[in-house]
Amino acid sequence: MALALNGKRVPVFRHTGHEKRCYEEIREEIGEENGEKVTLRHRYETTEALFARDIIVWRNGRAILDVPTLSVRQGEILAVLGVNGAGKSTLLKVLALLEKPDHGDIYIGGTKAWSGKDTLSMRRRLGVVFQEPLLLRGTALYNACLGLRLRGVKRSEASRRALKWLETFDVARCAHQDVTTLSGGEAQRVSLARVFALEPEILFLDEPFSSLDPPSRAVLFKELAAVLLETGMTTVFVTHDLNEIPGLATRVIAMHEGRIILDDDVGTFSSRSPEEILSVYTGNLRTR
Incomplete structure (x- = not known):
């Protein structure tokens, strides 16, 4: 299969027809507001949720992550787009306070991380x-x-909140099943329910659909997109x-x-030619 952009097709992305239809439905039918269709790209504010400055991570004598500002x-x-080994997951771990950079500063909601304050408390906001x-x-x-119980939430309240999100992600029927009996898609839905029950300030997703089969991936993608639209969660x-x-x-x-070799709003990115997008994706075209 191929991705259609500007009337052309990029021949390197393999998805089933069912999966591609689901993506189109999200883009076109995710919600309405005052009688007009709404997409996720309309839902963000100007307040800074996260700021990173002069981030460097070293491995074996070389910088595997070098981000002046984000x-x-x-x-x-x-x-965050890129081929394997581009530094995507390392960036996510640093931004999510799971890995301390060798140099630089991270601010969550204006508060500096790794500065002698309670890092665990900051991490629990994510x-x-x-x-x-x-x-x-x-x-x-x-x-x-x-996660709720580890934060001191009473069992009854934790169960109520968790069940709400298990229902949202269509796995409430599995609530009392052992997780070893769940399918891959069901298990990932439980993971999503667990994190949404925490109501984090910022949600970090590290390729959460990559281990799923294409039909399961497409359906879960659509459900997650709808939840993000409803909650307005920074992601x-x-x-x-x-x-x-x-x-x-x-x-x-x-x-x-x-x-980081490119930083686009989604409209600008989608208007790029397929050749440009492929060049950016493979690192052959740099716009920064």
Whole structure:
């Protein structure tokens, strides 16, 4: 399959017809406001939710991440694009306070991280979902409650909030099943329910659809997009799949060899020629 841009087709992205239809439905039918269709790209503010400055991460004598500056506004959905090894996941871990950079500063809601303050408390303001569902042995409900319980929320309240999100992601029927019996898609839905139950200030997604089969990926993508529209949650998501960008992102950055080589709003990105997009994706065209 191919991605259609400006009437042309990019021949390198393989998706089923069913999956491509789901992406188009998100872009065109995700919601209405005052009788007009609304997409996620309309929903962000000017207030800064996250700011990073002079970020460097070293490995084996070389900088695998070098980001002079990056900001994310409240309600913005930032796609981080690039091939394997471009530095996407390292950037996400640094921004989510899971890895301390060797140099530079991270600010969450204006508060500086790693500055002697309680880093755990700051980290608890954030939510992360990885490629593989990280679930502990036990029921789906136990896992969905876990983050809340670790934050001191009473069992009854944690269960109420977790069940709400299990229902939202269509796995309430699995609440009392052991997670070892769940499909990959169901397990990832439980992971999403767990993080949304925490109501994080910023959500980080590290290719959360990559381990799913195409039909499951497309359906979960659509459901997640609808939830982000409803909640207005600030989101940073890592992807190497261009098809995920038009229906989900409001802004796109592309990375190559640990550096940001492009920073576009989604409209500008989508208006680029297929040749430009492929060049940016592979790191052969730099716009910064």
